[in-house]
Amino acid sequence: MSQQPILKVRDLYRTYEIKGGLFRPASTLTAVKGVNFDVERGTTLAVVGESGCGKSTLARMLTMIDAQSSGTIEVDGLPIDISKTGISKDMRQKVQIVFQNPYGSLNPRQKIGHVLEEPLLLNTNMPAAERRDLALDMLQKVGLQPEHYGRYPHMFSGGQRQRIAIARAIMMKPKLLVLDEPVSALDLSVQAQILNLLKDLQDEMGLTYVFISHDLSVVRYLADKVMVMYFGEVVEYGTRDEVFGNPQHSYTKTLFAATPNADVESIRKRIAAKNAA
Amino acid sequence: MTNSSPAPVSTAKLEAESRSATKAQLIEFWYYFSQNKGAVIGLVVFMALVIMAVFAPLIAPHDPTFQYRDSFLVPPAWEDGGKATFLLGTDAVGRDILSRLIYGAQFSLFIGVVVVSIALVGGIVIGLVAGYMRGSVDTFIMRLMDIILAFPSLLLALVLVAILGPGLMNAMIAIAIVLQPHFVRLTRAAVMAERGRDYVVAARVAGAGHMRLMFKTILPNCLAPLIVQATLSFSNAILDAAALGFLGMGAQPPTPEWGTMLAEAREFILRAWWVVTFPGLAILVTVLAINLVGDGLRDALDPKLKRS
Structure with missing residues (x-):
């Protein structure tokens, strides 16, 4: 496995104009704020974060569904900026996407x-x-x-x-496959099958994955590197073991702590914390 | 999963499998359609009408335009003074009403088919463009359609016929233009619902162009409401054509069109009931049958109403 990056993202921004209504002025919403990362050939980058943190927007930019507002995306040495250059067949063949909901993604x-x-x-x-x-x-x-x-x-x-x-x-045979929460709509046993399939395919075809998820157990299983997003910004970026073993940012810690815990002691603690607040 | 050599699969087997999948869909469609008894009856009546229209020269006992000088306004066969050869009687100039009705079915179905085809094709193309492009194109098209919809439909058809000149063909064009906005709105609404779906995005990522996305990806998924609307418009077209014929703006005498027949019979309503009743009944039965079929189609095609 060579260590040359197949996907290079630098200073990526995406802003949405929100049209002003009768009673509120027009404003802009920045869904992705200055994201930087590299993905090496044949590895998996997991993008983690809560709903609305810009994960899917990022996926849509990587797969050329939407254009970025600024910044550069480079896939396999090919710069991608569809608002300027459009999309060539060459670019198409490099990136593909798998959607979250298998009931909506097939005609x-x-x-x-x-x-x-x-x-x-x-x-x-x-x-x-x-x-x-x-x-x-x-x-x-x-x-x-x-x-x-x-x-x-x-x-x-x-x-x-x-x-x-x-x-x-x-x-x-794309170079890069973006997986937008590909297993979150499936039940657990099927999730495992699909994850195994993805792993097998990666080994066999040398695929590179950008795996978007909010399920940490899935991420731990599949990812080589983990990127945590929070309100459009990357708050943590490192190898899986670094991020899971020693989370730096407070949001990452909260995220890991948010895994449901049902033993009596933790429930008591939660109630106590709630009463104290 | 790791062996990459495919097991040899015969083409015939694959095609049989593919056909059976298609067949399964048709069977499912027929199942839901046949749940609606009225729709099945409507379909039977409609098929009978089609057969009648196609084989009119063989079925009709008389020439529809031949005037029997010795039998003006003969009542139906079962009435006093009726003749067995004129089963439903004759009109004021001695033409056999039954034969005229049978030939009239040709015109009515022809009107329905032509009007619906024009309105459907135009409506689908315009609606697809409006729903797919959005923005100012959409606004422009929809305002135009709103203007057409703002007129009472028959009045607008009358005006159009007045401009184009009376005649069956012009009447059909006029009715098609009047019915078109309904198709446009329906198509646009369906397209707007579908265009954001994941499978459309997936097709776009796969490299599908605008034309392919519009006509091959989105359109087949919008067809269900359009088919229903088309059947209902079919009966509407027959009714409007009859109304235009009645007003003297549609088919011109001696064409045995049902509405025109009604118009010719207007002055005999009190003296000879059969001259008005039978063309009226023919229109009623046809329109009712087609509407019933449309209802059944809606049950079978609309997934929202489908009991899953």
């Missing part, structure tokens, strides 16, 4: 085979037979059957759908 009117072939159809000149072979190959790789090729998404369970979504994302 209900599209058969699985076509779901998988669509990226190839749009970005390459591959003949139909070859595309189909690749799709069948991929189905097997993510643990599905070739018979599933002609079925509709509603015939699958949540875990199977997420496998399909992952298969679609890696059809183009």
